[in-house]
Amino acid sequence: xxxxxxxxxxxxxxxxxxxxxxxxxxxxxxxxxxxxxxxxxxxxxxxxxxxxxxxxxxxxxxxxxxxxxxxxxxxxxxxxxxxxxxxxxxxxxxxxxxxxxxxxxxxxxxxxxxxxxxxxxxxxxxxxxxxxxxxxxxxxxxxxxxxxxxxxxxxxxxxxxxxxxxxxxxxxxxxxxxxxxxxxxxxxxxxxxxxxxxxxxxxxxxxxxxxxxxxxxxxxxxxxxxxxxxxxxxxxxxxxxxxxxxxxxxxxx
Amino acid sequence: xxxxxxxxxxxxxxxxxxxxxxxxxxxxxxxxxxxxxxxxxxxxxxxxxxxxxxxxxxxxxxxxxxxxxxxxxxxxxxxxxxxxxxxxxxxxxxxxxxxxxxxxxxxxxxxxxxxxxxxxxxxxxxxxxxxxxxxxxxxxxxxxxxxxxxxxxxxxxxxxxxxxxxxxxxxxxxxxxxxxxxxxxxxxxxxxxxxxxxxxxxxxxxxxxxxxxxxxxxxxxxxxxxxxxxxxxxxxxxxxxxxxxxxxxxxxxxxxxxxxxxxxxxxxxxxxxxxxxxxxxxxxxxxxxxxxxxxxxxxxxxx
Numbered sequence: 001x002x003x004x005x006x007x008x009x010x011x012x013x014x015x016x017x018x019x020x021x022x023x024x025x026x027x028x029x030x031x032x033x034x035x036x037x038x039x040x041x042x043x044x045x046x047x048x049x050x051x052x053x054x055x056x057x058x059x060x061x062x063x064x065x066x067x068x069x070x071x072x073x074x075x076x077x078x079x080x081x082x083x084x085x086x087x088x089x090x091x092x093x094x095x096x097x098x099x100x101x102x103x104x105x106x107x108x109x110x111x112x113x114x115x116x117x118x119x120x121x122x123x124x125x126x127x128x129x130x131x132x133x134x135x136x137x138x139x140x141x142x143x144x145x146x147x148x149x150x151x152x153x154x155x156x157x158x159x160x161x162x163x164x165x166x167x168x169x170x171x172x173x174x175x176x177x178x179x180x181x182x183x184x185x186x187x188x189x190x191x192x193x194x195x196x197x198x199x200x201x202x203x204x205x206x207x208x209x210x211x212x213x214x215x216x217x218x219x220x221x222x223x224x225x226x227x228x229x230x231x232x233x234x235x236x237x238x239x240x241x242x243x244x245x246x247x248x249x250x251x252x253x
Numbered sequence: 254x255x256x257x258x259x260x261x262x263x264x265x266x267x268x269x270x271x272x273x274x275x276x277x278x279x280x281x282x283x284x285x286x287x288x289x290x291x292x293x294x295x296x297x298x299x300x301x302x303x304x305x306x307x308x309x310x311x312x313x314x315x316x317x318x319x320x321x322x323x324x325x326x327x328x329x330x331x332x333x334x335x336x337x338x339x340x341x342x343x344x345x346x347x348x349x350x351x352x353x354x355x356x357x358x359x360x361x362x363x364x365x366x367x368x369x370x371x372x373x374x375x376x377x378x379x380x381x382x383x384x385x386x387x388x389x390x391x392x393x394x395x396x397x398x399x400x401x402x403x404x405x406x407x408x409x410x411x412x413x414x415x416x417x418x419x420x421x422x423x424x425x426x427x428x429x430x431x432x433x434x435x436x437x438x439x440x441x442x443x444x445x446x447x448x449x450x451x452x453x454x455x456x457x458x459x460x461x462x463x464x465x466x467x468x469x470x471x472x473x474x475x476x477x478x479x480x481x482x483x484x485x486x487x488x489x490x491x492x493x494x495x496x497x498x499x500x501x502x503x504x505x506x507x508x509x510x511x512x513x514x515x516x517x518x519x520x521x522x523x524x525x526x527x528x529x530x531x532x533x534x535x536x537x538x539x540x541x542x543x544x545x546x547x548x549x550x551x552x553x554x555x556x
Contacts, residue, residue: 004316
């Protein structure tokens with residue numbers, strides 16, 4: 001007794017991811033957030049089947065409709081996975097059990113992505129059921145490109161929330177800032193490009209949200225990857241890097 | 254073994270810790286005693302890698318905390334029993350910790366039994382726990398991995414006297430098995446009851462450290478005679494200074510010197526003994542107020 005054993009195995013990453021998954025669903029906030037995602041998707045599906053024109057009830061349209069609430073709820077999932085530790089001060093315990101904080105961050109990110117993918121699968125199943133119930137023609141018609149783009153964009157949104165969570169370390173603040181980013185920033189760009197000469201250029205290079213959608217346009221706009229990189233760096237890359245630095249270095253009280 | 258060497262921490266112009274050094278040995282319970290804001294928690298956070306030190310190093314078993322693989326099974330850390338998600342049940346909190354450390358679920362039940370949380374209490378949400386129950390839950394979490402070293406910040410806070418007694422026995426048994434325990438408190442009574450070694454800290458600086466016996470050992474003698482004035486005369490003629498203390502006299506001389514002086518003068522003594530140990534409380538108050546007096550002008554000058 002009484003000597004530290006450096007030969008003991010470290011906590012494997014898989015176990016940490018499993019722990020973080022558990023932590024994301026064992027609280028009311030975490031559980032209900034996931035439940036609400038599923039419930040909203042279900043309601044959207046039912047509402048569309050009941051009230052929307054039959055020709056419109058395609059798998060692709062169901063997915064597009066369900067993407068709207070998920071655009072906000074998945075980033076919130078990412079935000080909460082980080083900020084909950086600060087709000088409830090459990091970071092004190094998490095970081096003493098796993099003092100290499102980067103491993104905790106990686107586990108949280110992987111756990112959030114797993115949950116996001118699970119909720120995307122649920123959405124797809126509900127969209128498929130909706131398509132069958134709708135009973136229209138060509139309900140399965142969907143561009144492969146769009147089918148691939150849909151989950152990728154959702155996961156990027158989740159990582160975006162994760163970055164804002166690390167940057168701000170406060171649930172309420174991070175959610176508000178994300179909502180502003182999601183709904184207000186594109187509008188500001190729109191207005192700027194309308195009323196100024198230079199606004200259009202700014203929008204072309206910095207409107208990350210709009211640019212993400214344009215990647216999958218056919219034909220692809222000029223310089224789209226470069227513009228996506230620049231805007232992504234500004235809105236996602238920098239907040240992620242600064243937030244990560246903050247989580248790794250800040251004093252935990 | 255915990256070793257802290259020349260630890261300093263500054264926040265802007267505020268010095269939370271100044272050149273703090275001490276060692277906690279296996280088989281002992283070390284009490285870290287100081288008023289609120291003395292720097293105990295800061296030192297403990299530095300030891301566990303939660304706060305970077307401005308200078309100096311803290312090691313456990315010779316290595317930095319962050320280099321310990323799966324530290325939960327080697328070092329038990331409880332820095333704040335209230336730092337738990339209020340919406341989780343006590344059992345869930347322990348299950349998460351056990352899963353992180355790779356321990357079987359049966360450990361959770363063992364620890365709940367060890368700290369005296371029953372089945373229905375373990376299923377309640379932590380936000381409905383009293384502070385004493387949170388401390389018990391925190392101790393259960395700390396003991397889960399059967400670590401060799403314990404670092405506990407104010408673990409007796411919120412425990413009732415029976416709880417403190419229970420914790421003393423728990424930590425005593427733990428140290429007797431060869432474990433190293435460091436616990437902090439701002440209450441002397443708790444430290445007096447639990448610790449073998451005491452480190453007193455005030456304003457970020459260590460003001461006293463040693464074994465409890467060393468720190469408690471009083472100097473001088475208390476003596477009471479049938480005829481007090483005859484005793485005073487006897488002491489004066491023997492060149493021993495004394496002053497009135499209660500029903501008798503207190504002096505810096507040894508009991509033997511006093512006894513010989515009284516015998517030589519034929520004074521009948523009713524009581525003769527080593528002076529009552531300077532109560533740790535007096536020492537604590539004296540030491541901490543000393544540092545306050547020292548510190549205030551310096552801080553004023555700096556500001």
